[in-house]
Amino acid sequence: MNLRELSDLLGLSQTTVSRALNGYPEVREATRKRVAEAAKAHNYHPNTRAKSLATGRTMSIGHVIPLSSQHEMVNCVFSDFIAGAGESYARRGYDMRVSVVDDAEEAEAYMRLAQTGKVDGVIVHGPRLDDERIPLLHNLGLPFVVHGRSTNCETPYSWLDVNNRSAFRRATDFLLDLGHRRFGLVNGIEEMDFAHRRRDGYTSALQDRGIVVDPALTHAFEMTEPFGYAKTCEMLDGDAPPTAIIASSLIPALGVRRAVEERGLVMGKDVSIICFDDALSYLPNGAGSPIFTATRSSVRDAGRRCGEMLMDQIEGQTTDPVHELWEAELVVGGSTGPAPMAT
Amino acid sequence: MNLRELSDLLGLSQTTVSRALNGYPEVREATRKRVAEAAKAHNYHPNTRAKSLATGRTMSIGHVIPLSSQHEMVNCVFSDFIAGAGESYARRGYDMRVSVVDDAEEAEAYMRLAQTGKVDGVIVHGPRLDDERIPLLHNLGLPFVVHGRSTNCETPYSWLDVNNRSAFRRATDFLLDLGHRRFGLVNGIEEMDFAHRRRDGYTSALQDRGIVVDPALTHAFEMTEPFGYAKTCEMLDGDAPPTAIIASSLIPALGVRRAVEERGLVMGKDVSIICFDDALSYLPNGAGSPIFTATRSSVRDAGRRCGEMLMDQIEGQTTDPVHELWEAELVVGGSTGPAPMAT
């Protein structure tokens, strides 16, 4: 059943039927009702392809995820983000178009999305320092919202970010207040903007108290359990093991804990652990009381909000770049405690 | 730059230009070259919307993910699956359209996808027993491939599944051979077909050795860390604690381990643990030697293959339903050992 068949059936023109269904005012209430009923009775639904050709809108948002052998973008965090974004999309009749591309072809993927008119806008994931995607999208004229920020980028753009610097600063201060003086950092890859800012918050907190950052105790890599484990083993087995470790995410923190406990040490007593918790729905930081003391901010909520910001932009409800900086909350769990007496 | 502009510029008809670019034979090699060069020079890319209206094909595959407050479909496993599927899609010029829907509207979402012509086919995730989506899609005539199977479903359909029954049977046998006689099961929700089959493999292995399944030691719920933890606490603190626990996934297994170690018990000695490992890229079961003894099958590979099966079906390369049953491999890690002497 297409529009022509439906309008023939009703003895009306396609124009009128189309307008009736799309809520235009120039159609009598009685006819509108008649049309609506016929549409429902015959289970008519406008063909999306034709509709988007006619309107120039696709009602879909692009997410391009680079698939490199090195960094795993398609991870837990990503899936919770899109769950949130998808919710917002659904509420306003959009959906999401995901393209997985080799990371060497990422820029080209964005160009293709813009040129072929596949999407109405895109979300930029995992911005790096001075991220080249931002000026690219700006020039392409494709609406976009960045989840995170890009240090050094001069192009104006809309973003939503967690205050990673203050989150790690507060985490570090919290541990300092507990008497810890020797820290380990298990960070994410520091070309990523969020990891860069976290490192910055961490070092600035230490420097403010006159503590020198030990390069042997700062690590940055993929946020996996084995990485957290391996680096913690190294640190604990080294000359001057840390009494507190800050991890970039719950997942490496699990590895940190494994290394700690494997050595017969007690978490929260011998070694304190703080991590960043993205509040992932399927990997909660304990039920009820948190396992790990953590700086928490829901990535799912971020997805929801990013989606809304982008749709607003597409629909022209906003024109200037919009920024939102969210503060993470510090939740205290069982993984932290006063620094042990010096050995 | 659209087709008309390009053809005007070349002094050719749209027909010829279109054919030249799409590799049809009725165009001279010299003109084809000339067209290709002009297209590249002017950065011409055909408009996707127009193309799909004309061809009736969208070159995209639908994934609908129900978002219930109860079960979290959008989880780690899902994101690795779509990474694999996305790879296959990209290789053949497809991409993926994800719609997040309230789980009450799931059936309607599939109908809408079919009626509005948004996608060329869909992947069905997380089939339940007697899953109603399968006959629905069959009737709609929309090509689909099921990741998993649906017990009791009579409609013929294409699927790819891991042999969950044999995986759990082998895991149970492995533990039986080590002398364990008292087991705990931390399963997924048993309305889900995969969890149902796993339970079946588990109970049949026990029954074959004349062991009665203790309902107090079999649990089924969301596959989260806190659930694994909570149920293991219950079991270990009960009258007759198990010496071996089988978990449905790495994530609850982490909770199981936490409960075990919290009680001063040693994993692989006091309590053996086996889990199903989906070989998630960002949550590997150890680097090098596995942490957990596990039955392993890569969900990412499954995504890749499902994508291919579906595209083959869409392009008419296959006509009859296709089935693939993958065997999981049993990898032995440090979480299992001989049953402790009876207390």
Place this chain on the structure above:
DNA sequence: ATCGTTTTCCAAAGCGCTTTGGATATCTGC
């Protein structure tokens, strides 16, 4: 009754591509 509005509807022209059904030009073999 008449003229200007307003309401209600429609025919037709896109949107940018593919594809059908020729038309014209170029080869064959004899």
Place this chain on the structure above:
DNA sequence: GCAGATATCCAAAGCGCTTTGGAAAACGAT
């Protein structure tokens, strides 16, 4: 040199919707 095949190209008709620019009908005020 010519009929028949073959290679090369084109005009025009879709695909199924939206939207423009009226036309016809109904209405209101004089």
